[in-house]
Amino acid sequence: MDSVTQALFGAAVAAAGFRRGLGRRVVLAGAALGTVPDLDVVVGWVSDGFATWRHHRGLTHSIFFGPVVGPLIGLGLAKWEARRRGAAPPDPDRLRAWIWLSVLVLVTHPLIDLFTSYGTQLLAPFSDHRFAINAMPIIDPVYSLPLLAAALVAGLSRRAGRGVVASALALFFVAAYTLHAWSLDARTREAARAQLAAQGIAATDVTAYPLLFQPWYRRVVAETPESIRIGFHSMLAPRPIAWTEVPRQRDPRIDAVAATREGRLLEWFAMGHVAWRVRDAEGAAVVEGADTRYGARGESLLGFWGISVPVDAAGRPGEARIFARRPAADARSFSALWRGITTGREQAEQP
Template sequence: MDSLTQIVLGAAVGEAVLGKKVGNKAILYGAIAGTIPDLDIFASHFTDTVTSLLIHRGFSHSVLFAVLFAPLFGWLVSLYESFKSYKGWSWLFFWVFLTHSILDAHTTWGTQLFWPFDLRLAFKTIFVIDPLYTLPFLVFLILAMSHKRTSKKRRFFNYTGLFISSFYLALTFVLKWNAYTKFENALKNQNIAYQEIDTRPAPLNTILWSANIDTKDAYLLGNYSFFDTQPITFESYRKNHELIGNIIDNEKVKKMVSISEGWYTITQKGDKLFYNDLRFGLLNMAPKSQDFVFQYEIKTDESGNVSFIEQEKTKRDAKTLLADLWLRIKGN
């Protein structure tokens, strides 16, 4: 999830663990702890694109990380805070680290919660930024902070925020199943043979859902809003996997295919090849758009070394996507 959401979650969990004993310091350290696992993004400054993608939400989002580093951070904080409980501070960091990773497991990217095992949990029930999850949570956290640490109202507001956010997260599974069923029925009604369906919420909401459909030679992309009145339509995108040629056996290419869980297409523009990760959809909803959210130019040097260069996104892309989303959420 986005940084603000993880800060709010960390602060609320910190309050639940130690708020009664240390007051707003529990919220402060919980907020700090909520940002620590995401420091893995700095790997992109020291490694190539593929390696940084593998690192992202890997070890720092695992149970092992929480077990190993919570005691370390707990010990450091206990050295200079007046509340000297090493165990108390360790529990705070442990539960913040763990809940951070569990929340991220609900997004499309997912987390390697059980690292070093090669298993990425990605429930794909919530977008990385969802105001309906974050804003009520933030309001109740602020209300909790406005009361003394021994106040029953403080605990009531904090637990209410945790309950509402958790209830909404659970509700997203119901919404996902509903959307999945709609896509499944649409494919059946249109006599479309397919191998797999992959669904996810569209950006910033859980009303509009997107689906990738795996067919023999192409992927079908479709959208469904709970306000739709017309049948679901699908856009076809040829896989073009053959365009990669012999570099399909390259180790970086294999890793990239694994990262995208096989959901990718290859497009050619002039003499350039581009790798499109379909898991995150398009930057706009124009018919036959090739502007994928995550698109990488594939470069091969004279020595046969392969690299992936992520294509930049602009503010104009974001404005176009938001405008398209708003129209599509209201129904087809």
């Protein structure tokens, strides 16, 4: 989830479990702790996009990060609080509370990220396997607003019980909402397979990715050995999917690029969901690999991002660069998204 939602989730966890014992400041502490794992994006500021692919949602998003780092942060918070209170060493009960708070917030951060499509290295540093459940979009106001309301109640109310109840209810809601979104993933894939089977198409893999702001309207990618089919489907207004078929290209130049460090990194980052093709650009051959998990209509149908690699006459790859083809965040795009959610109407696009 986005960092703002992670901060709100951390605040809700803190308020639900520790508001009575640690006071109102615990809400701010939980919000700050909720953003700590996402500090791994700093690697992209000092390096390139390939480093971001490799390290974001890596070590700081491991299930081992919280149990190892959480006690250290909790100890620091307890000592800081004790100094402010003029008490040293920290009270043992408050020390335990700060440690548990830090551990729980740092552990729940990667667990809610798990329910998005991006991929989270839950077992780092022992494995770089990327885990993902295609339940939720990265940003969803229906998910975030109850957490915001709970954080405000817990932080502003002088009665601890109100904050505890509000936060517990918000956490219960987002858990139920996430499970509902997870069920939408299974139902969308089932509907897509049934439609393909009615056309005599046996897909080897069908994946449904939630689009922005909600879980009901999804990008569906169906793969066969010969092609990739992409369409969009709304569970609020189900109708036959208008598929765009993209034939798979077989070319030694693609094999050469896929075997490079950047090609292997893309395949790992996209969890194997890559569409490769050769394009002519100003008289030269360029091999492109697109991450098919994220995409929209038009130019970005195959994917919002990927790699572009020039290839010489002998088929040797040149320098790889990351391309980005996100559509403009304008009124037309949001209108099309709303129309897709509410009516399910989608026109097939040419890649």
